[in-house]
Amino acid sequence: MKQWFFRQGAAMKIMKWMRRDAAAVWIFLAPSAAGFALFYLIPFMMGVFYSFVDSPVDLHFAGLENYRELLASGSFRKAAFNTFYFSAFSVPLILALSLGLALLLNSKLYFRKWLRTAYVLPLVVPVASIVLVWQILFDWNGSVNAWLSGLGVDRMDWMNSEVARYVIMVVYLWKNIGYNVILFLAGLQQIPKDYYETAYVEGAGRLRQFSGITLVYLTPTMFFVVILSIMNSFKVFRETYLIAGDYPHDSIYMMQHYMNNMFTSLDIQKLTAAANLMVGCILLIVMGLFAVERRYRQFME
């Protein structure tokens, strides 16, 4: 009997303790935080440390020497430019295209659900499965060239020229548009219809309605879509790798290629320095986005 009371008491205590937020935070966050620290945070800090020493064995402080060498390296600058160019070009492009598709899909249509499925399907089809078709299309002896020569246009070496960049962009768009379309569709359906009616009564044109209502109320969705699109624009490395291998044409030599190659040649200093510069840029972008989102929220309130 006594024991039972004791147990009951202990259980009550635990329950009470559980109800306090501070304890709950620990229970809910601890598994994730521990693993996150071990596999992401600590490795990242180790990386920062390595970028400032002259070799991972000696551990002599080298100041900014690694960064100076890195910035002097031609292949780094090429990789950084390509990655930046790719994201800066393809993210706005995918935003515009997917918003356009979402707007069309949101108007009166037959088979709307089927169409939506068709747009999303590329997302779930592994690129490794489709690589073969891309190769058949864009090879020197590929089908696109066959069609071009049918039209009397000279063939071009798609994957071994500046155009390769745009071929990869097409793959990126093909794969990721559907996801963004779904997100935008959901955002569009959240906007109350009478806003448009009021605007119409007050004499606002289509364009004015789009910029004054649609874009404003889509901002939270936009925030989410931009973050995911940037993330996916870095992931396009996989497609590039599967299509063009370890040593692609200069125009699609990405930061990830560079870092992989630095890893293979065991140039840890350059790799970590490059990684940190990249993270610095990502941090600026993310902080910018969060700041915009905060301002938007204040504006709406």
Added chain:
Amino acid sequence: MRVFKVIHKASLTLVMAAIAALFLFPIVITFTNSFMTAQEIDFNYGPIGQINEATEKGKKLFGNLKWLPDQVSMEQYGKVLVGSSNYLKMFWNSVFLVAPIIAGQILVAAFAAYAFSKLQFRGRDRWFLVYVMTMLMPFQVTLVPNYIMADKLGLLNSPYAIIWPGIFAAFGVFMLRQFMLHIPYAYIEAAKMDGAGHLRIFFTIIVPMVKPGLAALVVLLFVDYWNMVEQPLIFLEDPFRQPLSVYLSRINDEPGIAFAASVLYMTPMVLLFLYAETYFIKGIQLSGIKG
């Protein structure tokens, strides 16, 4: 007027269908070509990848993208599944990599997302920003330290070097937090009044309400890790341990069976998607509405 409306609707549908066809075209081609015989494949796609030979002859020999096989055959499938290739082995490698990551990440992330969305603690938003940061970082950023860490933990050339970081990746937390933000505090307050603790609230209120989010997350994680390329290349030197995604990038040298291999590879993904589509779409939609 009414006729005009119908025409408008039909023509718009037609345009959208044309765009959809563009999206589906590589998938359809892969599927139909998987029923070609090796001979036909060689005949149609022989010139692909042979830059010098084809130009030296002075003729323009092009690969010929064909929609339908002349003769439907299961030859490719037979070769992939029972032939000498390591296809099945790689397939299971993929499964054993992806399944634990999905199960683990869902569990860990759902808990963490609850803390980030429904609990108050100091530095919450700042820590969340750190999570989002790592989500955006390419895998290569922490490659060296991760490699050293895997080495120290004795995980090199073992799938666990990929599975553990996969479980703790931030994407699940991000996605599910986004989702839980929609659940009004009132539900939680009411449950608290009734004497429920946080664990109880989590399992009886939150989990059922984020089911579409969980479904969407399963599909998205499946897609992401089923497609994994960088990690296995670095952490699994032994080709017999590598997953299908890496194997398929090499099988392309062997177009005779590549189409069938590709179809078999995408089938689990596509089936999962079609099965869970309503949930998946709903899940994605709800995640994006509120920031």
